[in-house]
Amino acid sequence: MTREARLQALQDKIGYQFVDRSLLERALTHKSRGDGQKGFAHNERLEWLGDRVLGLMAAERLFERHGRAEEGELTRQFNAIVSGRNCAEAARSIGMAELMVVSRGFSADAVAENDSILGDAFEALMAALWLDGGRPAVQGLFELAWQAGQQDEAGQHRNPKSALQEWAQKRGFPPPVYQVLERDGPDHAPRFVIEVTAGNHVATAEGSSKQNAERAAAQALLKQGGLRV
Template sequence: MSKQPQKSPVSVLKNALQYEFQDLELLRVALTHASALAPSETVSGSYQRLEFLGDRVLGLVIASMLHRHFPKADEGELARRFNHMVKRETCAEIAQELGIGEAMRIGLAEAQTGGRKKTALLADICESVIAAIYLDGGYDAAEEFVRRLWEPRMLSWSGPLRDAKTTLQEWAQSKSLPTPRYDVTGRAGPDHAPSFTVAVTVQGLKPGEGTGGSKRIAEQSAAEAVLRREGVWKE
């Protein structure tokens, strides 16, 4: 019996996406890292612009699902659930399930340094794929894709629901400590997709550090790091 030809990583990904592209060029660009571009090509041929759009589409779909599924949740609880659903680690986990890492178009040097398994890159390209589906099939197609992959996680998640900054402040107050102080210690990335690093200082404790696409998200991440280190949160 003859062997069946092995499917390419992109073919495997297309099946996993459960979406039929009308314009496959959108998917190709969504999967392309700048390191794979020829010298004559511009950065617009890589995933970066699509990632910017996909991040917003994902946010809208997740926010809409949360609003529908948790009618009694206050803003703080919704924000906490939202942050968990759109955070880099969640997107990277979904990217791995889909096989995005194997299907990415990346340069040799990037591949040799583990680019196909980098959490940040997997998360970014996952969002760029969302944008490609949105541009190719419209909002309904993107919503269906996000719902299928994110909704089960949304409904099964049982992590802490309080806002990290609020929780850390209340915890500090319970120990008669001053209000935690937040300081921006770094900024990286292009203007359209910045990454901030924030350190939070609680008197008598080692500072906690967090990163995010905005100062607010980085502050929450830093507060969460301290809460987990101190055993207040045990997700």
């Protein structure tokens, strides 16, 4: 799939078509790509604004829906929604990892697993939407963060690769090993089958990218026999 097709797919998922596409591109550009170049356009300023946009919308939603909740309970739920990990998970769910413009020193795998890069980019995208179309433009993306935050509150949502690594470390196992068993399909719609091994446990899964297949395999191994971190 071409970058243009991926950008269109992203806009379809968030329910908004950008008028100023430069805002979308900037939201997806990490400062590392500029390699210290003065004046390089990256997403840090947008991330700053997006953090405030997300915070406002989350606070407003919680205030409206939980009329009897005390400040401490509201704060706990608020933190789950606006956390970098939650934003990163929401970013992964709409394919932002594959669209990030980063330093050539970053591998695709490194970007896909970097909560800081993806979380910041998600907030930058919030700001880009706000600037391009106002609050209505942001609503679809906010709902992703809200839903992911609710899942996280229920203990059902976290990075499965990180969870599996923690599980292995606690049991004295080497880090999980991921191996590509199959790679087929056309370039615009590839299919990967990944096997993961942790200790004496093995699981396989497939996905539309190597990163997605690895995450699915880790999740499968965690569920195997009721494994928990």
